Amino acid sequence: MGLKHSQPKLFPGDIVEYPRNKYFSHFAVYYGERDGVPYVAHLTCRDSDTKLPLFGRALRSEVKLDPLELLGKKYKVSNMMDDSFPARDFHSVVKMAIDDMMGREVTFDILFHNSEHQATLFRYGVKKSEQIERIYKHIMPAWKKLFDEKKL
Secondary structure (H helix, E strand, C coil), rough: CCCCCCCCCCCCCCCEEEECCCCEEEEEEEEECHHHHHHHEEEEECCCCCCCCCCEEEEEEEEEEEEHHHHHCCCCCCCCCCCCCCCHHHHHHHHHHHHHCCCCCCEEECCCHHHHHHHHHHHHEEEEHHHHHHHHHHHHHHHHHCCCCHCC
């Protein structure tokens, strides 16, 4: 669903995926409309920290509400874990969790706490990143080889 020029139907609590490149996407949770403008909640680096420091960590990150299309015109609904975990109720659980997290300083970590981890944590109460799991299969053998050769 989504991408190209289509506009998928969004429901509060849906995970919205914004493809960035061949390997990675940015993820958000659809929050609903304010004055007719659709908004998403997402984990992002603060404006002053626009580039991720070495090792994929940004110490000053936060959950923000932004207009849906501010993050990109190409997006799709990606409720990837609906078959494995029940989605939590948006109005009684997810919205309160998002509101509670907004403005709080959190650490963004590409491997352990990225935007996909945060989105699945809001929707399912489970922290998971399928994109990291996919690339991890390729990273681990390379790291193991370096460890075995005592180069890392």
